[in-house]
Amino acid sequence: MTTRIESPATTVAGTVAHAIAEVLGLDPAGVDPVIRPSQFTDLQSNAALSLGPVHGLRPRDLAQRVVDRIPTDGPIAHAETAGPGYLNLELSTDWIAEQLSSLSIAERHDATGRRIVIDYSSPNVAKEMHVGHLRTTVVGDALARMLEWSGHTVIRQNHIGDWGTPFGMLIEHSLDLGRGSAELDRMAEDPNAFYRAARAKFDASPAFAERARRRVVLLQAGDAPTLALWTELVDASKAYFRKVYGSLDVSLTDEDLAGESSYNDELAGICADVEALGLARVSDGALCAFPEGFIGRDGAPAPLIIRKRDGGYGYATTDLATIRYRAAVLRADQAVYVIGEPQATHLEMVWAVAREAGWLPSSTETVHVRIGNVVGADNKLLRTRSGDGFTLAGLVDEAYRRAAEATDREHAIEDDDERERAARAVAIGAIKYADLAVPHDTGYMFDLDRMLAPVGNTGPYLQYAVTRVRAVFSHPRAAGHDPNATIVLDTPEARALALLLLEFDATARAAGEAFEPHRLCALLHQVAKRFAAFYDAVPILTASPTQRDARLRLCRQTEAVLVRGLDLLGITAPRRM
Numbered sequence: 055m056t057t058r059i060e061s062p063a064t065t066v067a068g069t070v071a072h073a074i075a076e077v078l079g080l081d082p083a084g085v086d087p088v089i090r091p092s093q094f095t096d097l098q099s100n101a102a103l104s105l106g107p108v109h110g111l112r113p114r115d116l117a118q119r120v121v122d123r124i125p126t127d128g129p130i131a132h133a134e135t136a137g138p139g140y141l142n143l144e145l146s147t148d149w150i151a152e153q154l155s156s157l158s159i160a161e162r163h164d165a166t167g168r169r170i171v172i173d174y175s176s177p178n179v180a181k182e183m184h185v186g187h188l189r190t191t192v193v194g195d196a197l198a199r200m201l202e203w204s205g206h207t208v209i210r211q212n213h214i215g216d217w218g219t220p221f222g223m224l225i226e227h228s229l230d231l232g233r234g235s236a237e238l239d240r241m242a243e244d245p246n247a248f249y250r251a252a253r254a255k256f257d258a259s260p261a262f263a264e265r266a267r268r269r270v271v272l273l274q275a276g277d278a279p280t281l282a283l284w285t286e287l288v289d290a291s292k293a294y295f296r297k298v299y300g301s302l303d304v305s306l307t308d309e310d311l312a313g314e315s316s317y318n319d320e321l322a323g324i325c326a327d328v329e330a331l332g333l334a335r336v337s338d339g340a341l342c343a344f345p346e347g348f349i350g351r352d353g354a355p356a357p358l359i360i361r362k363r364d365g366g367y368g369y370a371t372t373d374l375a376t377i378r379y380r381a382a383v384l385r386a387d388q389a390v391y392v393i394g395e396p397q398a399t400h401l402e403m404v405w406a407v408a409r410e411a412g413w414l415p416s417s418t419e420t421v422h423v424r425i426g427n428v429v430g431a432d433n434k435l436l437r438t439r440s441g442d443g444f445t446l447a448g449l450v451d452e453a454y455r456r457a458a459e460a461t462d463r464e465h466a467i468e469d470d471d472e473r474e475r476a477a478r479a480v481a482i483g484a485i486k487y488a489d490l491a492v493p494h495d496t497g498y499m500f501d502l503d504r505m506l507a508p509v510g511n512t513g514p515y516l517q518y519a520v521t522r523v524r525a526v527f528s529h530p531r532a533a534g535h536d537p538n539a540t541i542v543l544d545t546p547e548a549r550a551l552a553l554l555l556l557e558f559d560a561t562a563r564a565a566g567e568a569f570e571p572h573r574l575c576a577l578l579h580q581v582a583k584r585f586a587a588f589y590d591a592v593p594i595l596t597a598s599p600t601q602r603d604a605r606l607r608l609c610r611q612t613e614a615v616l617v618r619g620l621d622l623l624g625i626t627a628p629r630r631m
């Protein structure tokens with residue numbers, strides 16, 4: 055099923071817009087009914103406050119005339135004016151129940167044909183991924199899933215750093231170790247060790263450093279044996295990335311790799327074109343573009359270096375290539391970059407040059423999803439005790455250890471395999487959810503205890519809600535219930551829960567399209583809370599058979615929303631925990 059579910063707010067907005075349009079003689083398509091949640095009833099419209107004066111009416115009078123035209127035999131049960139010109143709208147409980155009874159959460163919506171290219175994760179070869187990479191990976195992956203589910207064509211681009219001067223020393227080091235060395239294999243486990251060893255030699259031995267420099271020249275010249283050695287290193291790193299993505303349940307595959315090196319052949323041409331268009335000139339030996347509107351600290355036009363003094367190309371040049379490729383070849387309607395906040399100016403300058411060069415048509419929209427910093431308890435960028443950046447594997451292991459402690463304490467799961475899988479799902483869910491539940495551009499403090507807390511806006515709280523709903527169904531008293539029973543909303547808790555469930559589809563789509571997964575998190579958290587309130591206050595399995603079945607159906611819809619919502623965030627719910 056791929057039907058679009060209108061949220062109650064959207065349905066009401068349509069009705070109210072029509073009524074306003076009739077009263078004022080306008081086209082309903084141009085009327086914003088300003089629907090908001092209400093403190094006193096379900097929803098309210100604030101439109102009369104601003105529209106009244108424009109049309110020479112007192113807001114209260116306009117609101118009254120709109121109320122008179124709102125049918126109250128459909129979705130809206132009752133409408134009345136309040137205060138200076140608000141319009142309070144109470145939904146029909148029968149209508150809510152009917153909507154929810156026929157609700158089927160889409161597996162995936164039909165393709166709408168928009169092409170969204172999304173760059174995320176993008177770690178560097180021969181280096182361990184750190185917490186910053188973790189956040190762009192988690193946020194990017196959730197966005198890719200959400201947008202794909204909404205019916206967009208999503209093209210993932212993992213722009214790994216697989217080129218540049220460090221490869222000189224890395225290749226020389228691997229040559230020293232000899233072909234087929236175990237060190238290279240170990241890179242898939244611990245890439246930092248290899249990098250550090252190479253670096254140490256580079257710093258200690260001038261002869262090694264000289265070899266490394268000559269190797270870079272050979273690499274850039276496309277020397278075949280050098281390229282073969284480089285490929286070995288990159289492959290070892292790819293194995294590491296695959297392992298990390300697999301263990302984190304991230305949807306990136308080798309197909310999505312589009313590393314810096316894949317643009318090598320285009321860089322000289324890009325520089326030549328930019329220069330020929332008069333958009334760049336040599337300054338201090340380097341070829342620099344000066345896109346309009348960018349001023350440096352000294353008040354002079356800020357340069358974007360596209361060819362260094364030594365003739366090499368850098369990060370800006372490859373990013374000119376990425377945007378050109380994504381617009382022209384991948385035909386992106388939207389080119390989305392999920393990368394660190396500090397890279398904002400870099401991206402804007404690159405896009406500006408690309409636009410001036412005619413590579414970025416107005417039909418391709420660019421978006422920077424700014425990723426904020428994750429800091430440790432001391433408010434500094436996350437570090438381990440030894441002073442190194444906290445490694446991703448170390449972090450996941452620690453979360454797993456703590457989650458496993460909790461599952462062991464509960465003694466709820468006898469089977470060892472299942473217990474271990476549950477602890478893993480909880481650990482990963484906790485880490486991912488912490489990245490997703492706050493706006494992506496705000497920094498936050500990395501605190502495993504808070505992430506793993508069983509209550510609050512956390513992954514485990516949502517996962518726990520799922521296990522609770524599922525437990526209801528595995529109870530003997532649920533046996534023989536009618537899975538298609540019509541939902542009846544005979545308690546306030548049930549009604550409140552139902553209303554939220556109907557918002558899921560629209561919220562999940564809007565959150566993806568606004569690149570704000572935290573809005574989906576907020577909805578799911580509310581659902582879990584309202585489910586808990588319902589579960590605590592309303593008897594389900596001990597109710598009369600018809601009531602039981604109607605309530606079980608409400609539970610099923612809750613489960614569907616929570617499971618689908620978590621899935622869109624890249625989080626699985628264990629059967630038990």
Ligand code: ARG
Pocket residue numbers: 173175176177178213214215373376391393
């Ligand atoms: N490799 C870069 C880093 O680790 C991120 C690349 C992001 N993508 C891009 N197209 N610039 O910081």
